[in-house]
Each structure stands twice: as C-alpha cells, then as structure tokens.
Amino acid sequence: MPRDPYHSLVSELMAQQTQLDRVVPRFEAFVRRFPDFRALAAASREDVLEAWSGLGYYRRARLLHRLALEVAAGGGELPSSAAELERLPGIGPYTAAAVASMVFGEAVPLMDGNIARVGARVLASADDPRGKEGRAAVLEWVRGLMNGAPPGDVNEALMELGATVCTPNRPDCVRCPLTEGCRARCEGDPTAYPPPRQTRAVVDLRWLVVVVEDPKRRWLLRQVAEGPILRGLWLPPFAEIDSGRPLEQQALGLLPFDVTQSIGISKPIRHSITHRRIEAIPARAVIDHPVRVAKGWSWADPANPRLPTSSLLGKLLGSVSTSSSV
DNA sequence: AATGCGGGGGC
DNA sequence: GCCCCAGCATT
Structure with a gap:
C-alpha cells in the first residue's frame, strides 16, 4: 500500500468494506484525477462522487471531500498520530491506525x-x-x-x-x-471462531414506487420523512402495497396533484437494505405540463438529482428506461 | 450496542 | 441464494 499520506488515506477510505481487488483500479483513476489534497479540495462534490461511482457507500466520498477541505484549509498537511487522524471526517479507529502505522510508523494496532x-x-x-x-x-x-x-x-x-x-x-x-x-x-x-453473527430474520416488503416524469424529463421526488430507513433521502413517492386495491389507484393516492394521464406498471425491481428484501414495483406516468410542488417535494433529473438519494433511484432509472411496461 | 449504508465476488 | 468484505456515523 502507498506510503504517501494522501494516497494512503484515499486507498484506506476506498478499502472500507470493499475488497482490495476492486479498490486498486478505482484508486489509480481517482488519484490521477485528484493528485493531492488541494486538487481534491478544489473539486466539486459532484465530481468527487462521479469518480467514486460504482464503489458504493457514497458517504465515504462526501466525507473524504470534507476532509480534503479541512486539510487544505489547515495548510495541506495530514496530522501524523492516530488520535488526531481519528478526529477527521470519515476516519474511524481502523483508518486512523492504518495511516498512522503504515505512513508514520506509530505503534498502534488495528482490527479489520x-x-x-x-x-x-x-x-x-x-x-x-x-x-x-x-x-x-x-x-x-x-x-x-x-x-x-x-x-x-x-x-x-x-x-x-x-x-x-x-x-x-x-x-x-x-x-x-x-x-x-x-x-x-x-x-x-x-x-x-469468531462466533457467527446473529442473523436477523429477513423481512420481505413490496413497495409501489410512482415515477412521474415532466416535460423536462425530470422526476418527481419526495424527501423520506419518517421510518427507520432512507430517512432524509429523496426518492419517488412510494408506499407499501395494499394488495386489496388496484395499483393504479394507490399510485394516484401517493401524488400531491391530480394526474389524468394513464399509469403504466413496470417490471419489479429488487433492492436490499440490511435485513429487508424489497420488491419495488414502478408505476409510471408522463405528464405534459410542469407542476409546482410544495416543500418536501422536488423535481430532479433522475440521472443527476443533486439531492441525497439512494441507489434505488438509479435502479429505477435503469429499469424504467429500458423495460417496457407490463 | 444496533442499525444503515452499495456493490461485487465466492461458494 | 447467502455471506463477506483492509468500517464509519448516528442513534
């Protein structure tokens, strides 16, 4: 692994919960594009996320960008002790000890x-x-x-x-x-050894996800307000399916305005979040005029929403744009 | 101490 | 399919 502080930090962050084989090519492209802390700090968050795309755990990229801004503002030098490193965003016990021991020679053990x-x-x-x-x-x-x-x-x-x-x-x-x-x-x-993790029972969920596209090809997104998962993220309106009612009717009930266009049901998408296994059924409508929406709702380019979202949005985009309705 | 967060490879 | 991965932040 690299002994340069910046290179070491980037590679360790990429390596969090990600197998090394997968990290190497992405690391090389990343440091070519952003050669040092200053270059990374000068980049937009969007560019950093783009260079990270496909690696998963995108919070790591946002935190790395914040870290670069802090380091650049402080003169461009990374602190050298594990204790100081751990105060930086995105750096926990593992990464702090890895950088401190491998780059700066501090005798601090780590556990991955x-x-x-x-x-x-x-x-x-x-x-x-x-x-x-x-x-x-x-x-x-x-x-x-x-x-x-x-x-x-x-x-x-x-x-x-x-x-x-x-x-x-x-x-x-x-x-x-x-x-x-x-x-x-x-x-x-x-x-x-070690003792197996106690596995939680898998919960199967069926969601209806309503994709409404306006004339600018933007999608209607709603900020997830409550619930244990996805809170604060922006996604098309969705709800658990009530098997007793027609999907089209339920879809209309999730929208903040009336839609007279026809609703098409698309092929289901699988998505997993921890112990939940979600079957998401897209319901799709295209409207022919822009509609103004209230706070908590937004129109956004689904390929580049510029809002916090989940990979579910990308799956929906891939699925809805390639598959015909059923 | 639990939970959420992606995505891919191995078996 | 299920499990795991050079974890961290938040609750």
Whole structure:
C-alpha cells in the first residue's frame, strides 16, 4: 500500500468494506484525477462522487471531500498520530491506525474484519471480536506482535494473512505461520471462531414506487420523512402495497396533484437494505405540463438529482428506461 | 450496542 | 441464494 499520506488515506477510505481487488483500479483513476489534497479540495462534490461511482457507500466520498477541505484549509498537511487522524471526517479507529502505522510508523494496532477473524482463532476467545472485550483482546494481541517489527508491517501482514490464508470458510492452516500458537487450530476447528453473527430474520416488503416524469424529463421526488430507513433521502413517492386495491389507484393516492394521464406498471425491481428484501414495483406516468410542488417535494433529473438519494433511484432509472411496461 | 449504508465476488 | 468484505456515523 502507498506510503504517501494522501494516497494512503484515499486507498484506506476506498478499502472500507470493499475488497482490495476492486479498490486498486478505482484508486489509480481517482488519484490521477485528484493528485493531492488541494486538487481534491478544489473539486466539486459532484465530481468527487462521479469518480467514486460504482464503489458504493457514497458517504465515504462526501466525507473524504470534507476532509480534503479541512486539510487544505489547515495548510495541506495530514496530522501524523492516530488520535488526531481519528478526529477527521470519515476516519474511524481502523483508518486512523492504518495511516498512522503504515505512513508514520506509530505503534498502534488495528482490527479489520480479517484481523478480527485471525485474532479470534489464535486466541480461541469466547468473546466476539466485534464486541468490547473481544476487540480489546485482539488489539492487545496485535500490539504484542509489534516487538521490534515495524508496526505498519505487522498490521498489514495480519490483514493479508486473513485475506489469503486464514479465510472464513476454508483456512489453510498448513500454510499459516501462526499455526503453532493457534488455540483454535489446537481445538480442531478454526472455523468455530469468531462466533457467527446473529442473523436477523429477513423481512420481505413490496413497495409501489410512482415515477412521474415532466416535460423536462425530470422526476418527481419526495424527501423520506419518517421510518427507520432512507430517512432524509429523496426518492419517488412510494408506499407499501395494499394488495386489496388496484395499483393504479394507490399510485394516484401517493401524488400531491391530480394526474389524468394513464399509469403504466413496470417490471419489479429488487433492492436490499440490511435485513429487508424489497420488491419495488414502478408505476409510471408522463405528464405534459410542469407542476409546482410544495416543500418536501422536488423535481430532479433522475440521472443527476443533486439531492441525497439512494441507489434505488438509479435502479429505477435503469429499469424504467429500458423495460417496457407490463 | 444496533442499525444503515452499495456493490461485487465466492461458494 | 447467502455471506463477506483492509468500517464509519448516528442513534
């Protein structure tokens, strides 16, 4: 991984919850386009998001942009300690420790998903490494490996070990340099650690999503006001389907104005949010005159809404524009 | 301590 | 299909 502070930071942010193979090409294009903190700070948020598109977790891009603005305003130098780094937007315990140890040589241990697994197995700890005690135990174990070795190399090597040898399903213990002292290996079944996440039951939902397009090809969006998910994001009006009523009638009921044009029902779209599995059925209408809408509603170009939204909007755009109605 | 946030690859 | 991924912010 890069030793330059800016490059290191960008790559670590991209690597959050994203496999490294996927990061590399995007990282190279990103730093070509934005070579340093100043260039990134000078860019528009829209350009940054465009360079990020496809990577997911877009909040990372917005936070990185904010971080660049802060760093550029402060002289263009990144702080060098994990404690200071963690105060910057988008930087948590993992990223702070990664940059501090790999770029600045600070002896601070880190834990990602790989090291959580490796540590839990070596220690055969009953505590989940994602919990408070288990996490502390793993970090202490990593710190103990830094005796004399460069801290960044220790952190990096352990992550690499987890990614290539001590894998979730079929750990290759024969090839593992830690097999001697591994308590889980000694017990016989390394995959017993860490304890499996308790999985929440999957909830199936069916949503009716009303896509109204005006003469400028803008879509009617509504800011999601309540509910546990998507709050504050802008999407076409939607609601859970009441199977007792015609879809067209329900679609009309979701709109803030009357529509006399015909409503077409399109092919369903799948979307998942954590433990919810959503089948979204687009209902589509094209109106022939602009309509003024109240606060909480907006007209926006669906390909570039310039409003906070969910990837569901992109799925709708792709689906509605390519599929015929049914 | 839980929950939301994307998208792709492996099995 | 389901699980996981060089996590963070918010509640």
